[in-house]
Amino acid sequence: MVSKTEESQLQQLENQVENGGGGVWEYLSLVRKLKLRRSDKVLKHGLTLLNDPKKRSALGADEWTLYEQVAIAALDCQCLDVAKDCIKVLQKKFQDSKRVGRLEAMLLEAKGSWAEAEKAYSSLLEDNPLDQVISMRRVAMAKARGDILAAIDWLNKYLEIFMADHDAWRELAEIYVSLQMYKQAAFCYEELILSQPMIPLHHLAYADVLYTIGGIENLQTAKKYYASTIELTGGKNVRALFGVCLCTSAIGQLTKGRNNEDKEISGLAAKALEKDYKQNSPEKLDLLASTLKTLKL
Amino acid sequence: MAKSMSFVVGVIAVLMLLHAAYSTIQYRALLKITEDEFSGPPFEVLLELALVLVLSLFAGLTVPGNFRSILPDSDENRVVSLPANMNFMIFNHRGKAFPTETGLKLN
Numbered sequence: 227m228v229s230k231t232e233e234s235q236l237q238q239l240e241n242q243v244e245n246g247g248g249g250v251w252e253y254l255s256l257v258r259k260l261k262l263r264r265s266d267k268v269l270k271h272g273l274t275l276l277n278d279p280k281k282r283s284a285l286g287a288d289e290w291t292l293y294e295q296v297a298i299a300a301l302d303c304q305c306l307d308v309a310k311d312c313i314k315v316l317q318k319k320f321q322d323s324k325r326v327g328r329l330e331a332m333l334l335e336a337k338g339s340w341a342e343a344e345k346a347y348s349s350l351l352e353d354n355p356l357d358q359v360i361s362m363r364r365v366a367m368a369k370a371r372g373d374i375l376a377a378i379d380w381l382n383k384y385l386e387i388f389m390a391d392h393d394a395w396r397e398l399a400e401i402y403v404s405l406q407m408y409k410q411a412a413f414c415y416e417e418l419i420l421s422q423p424m425i426p427l428h429h430l431a432y433a434d435v436l437y438t439i440g441g442i443e444n445l446q447t448a449k450k451y452y453a454s455t456i457e458l459t460g461g462k463n464v465r466a467l468f469g470v471c472l473c474t475s476a477i478g479q480l481t482k483g484r485n486n487e488d489k490e491i492s493g494l495a496a497k498a499l500e501k502d503y504k505q506n507s508p509e510k511l512d513l514l515a516s517t518l519k520t521l522k523l
Numbered sequence: 524m525a526k527s528m529s530f531v532v533g534v535i536a537v538l539m540l541l542h543a544a545y546s547t548i549q550y551r552a553l554l555k556i557t558e559d560e561f562s563g564p565p566f567e568v569l570l571e572l573a574l575v576l577v578l579s580l581f582a583g584l585t586v587p588g589n590f591r592s593i594l595p596d597s598d599e600n601r602v603v604s605l606p607a608n609m610n611f612m613i614f615n616h617r618g619k620a621f622p623t624e625t626g627l628k629l630n
Contacts, residue, residue: 227602227605228602228603228604228605228606229599229601229602230598230599230601230603231598231599231604233603233604261606261607261609262606262607263609263612267628270627273627273629277629296629298612302614303618304614304618304619305627307628308627308629309625310626312629314627332614335614336614336615357611359610362610362611363610365611366610366611366612366613367613367615369611370614371614393606393610394611395610395612396605396608398609423606424595425598426601426602427602427604437527443592459594459595459596459601460597460601462596462597462601474577500615
């Protein structure tokens with residue numbers, strides 16, 4: 227979960243680090259805490275920390291966490307040599323550790339030797355069949371090989387055991403959306419809303435899916451979820467505001483204007499949009515006005 | 524600085540409370556000598572207690588730190604993006620075709 231304050235804090239730290247202002251470790255910790263994918267920056271700045279013996283030893287035990295973080299970032303950037311070196315260091319320190327074993331398997335994965343990676347994961351799973359991260363890696367590997375259906379299979383099996391893992395539910399929802407299986411995706415988003423009702427982005431994604439499915443009832447529900455997103459964000463989510471407008475327009479087309487109760491909410495949303503555009507990008511105000519006009523609001 | 528100030532205020536409030544208790548005890552001792560009924564602490568002590576209430580409330584609210592927002596749409600609580608699903612990260616993406624800066628090496 228990245229809140230608004232954390233986002234601005236990250237932005238500031240990122241600028242500072244990019245301009246050589248120090249605070250590299252704080253930045254890397256924040257990236258790790260917020261679970262963000264900033265592989266190129268983590269690789270570049272993490273390596274400068276690791277290559278400086280003085281700074282590295284100042285980290286104490288956190289040094290190994292940093293090695294792991296940099297290794298994964300290097301894999302993501304296809305700098306396999308760096309990743310290999312990092313993993314070697316970790317291996318020397320933690321012999322027969324599962325976590326390092328996982329990193330090695332990930333290295334195989336990044337190289338594209340799927341069969342070997344699969345073998346490595348299976349042997350790791352044999353020792354501990356309920357290892358969540360390795361089960362997730364298997365899903366990811368199926369996805370990476372382009373075998374989306376197998377990924378769905380694995381993910382469903384995984385979710386049968388770990389039903390409370392909302393990240394997995396989100397992944398499944400995204401896979402379903404990518405395959406245009408909206409009904410299944412909607413189910414996943416319902417699960418997500420149930421488990422984390424205060425996160426507006428789940429409401430928003432659910433509403434998006436319902437709007438895409440279409441039909442008067444779904445549109446009504448989508449409008450309600452857009453409205454709840456607006457409520458949770460205090461009207462600062464532009465997508466939700468547009469969503470309300472689009473929903474009312476679509477409902478109006480389906481009912482041929484018999485439905486008058488929606489006019490009010492869409493009018494309010496349009497007003498909020500206009501205010502937001504006036505404040506943040508006045509040059510696009512005309513574009514907004516013409517868009518709203520075509521929606522007949 | 525402000526914190527230590529309110530901490531001092533809190534200490535003063537506690538001392539005043541002790542003083543009020545002490546004055547009441549003294550007052551009761553006096554009543555015993557004059558053989559009057561005790562109907563309640565004197566007005567000055569009540570005033571002091573009211574002051575203690577205000578001061579300790581102030582100290583109790585300021586010393587532990589600031590309040591956190593409970594509104595879902597406040598900047599602290601409003602979720603603007605979800606974490607990247609790092610556990611499901613895959614490596615054969617378009618970044619493969621554009622290798623980032625070469626020459627990085629772990630010494």
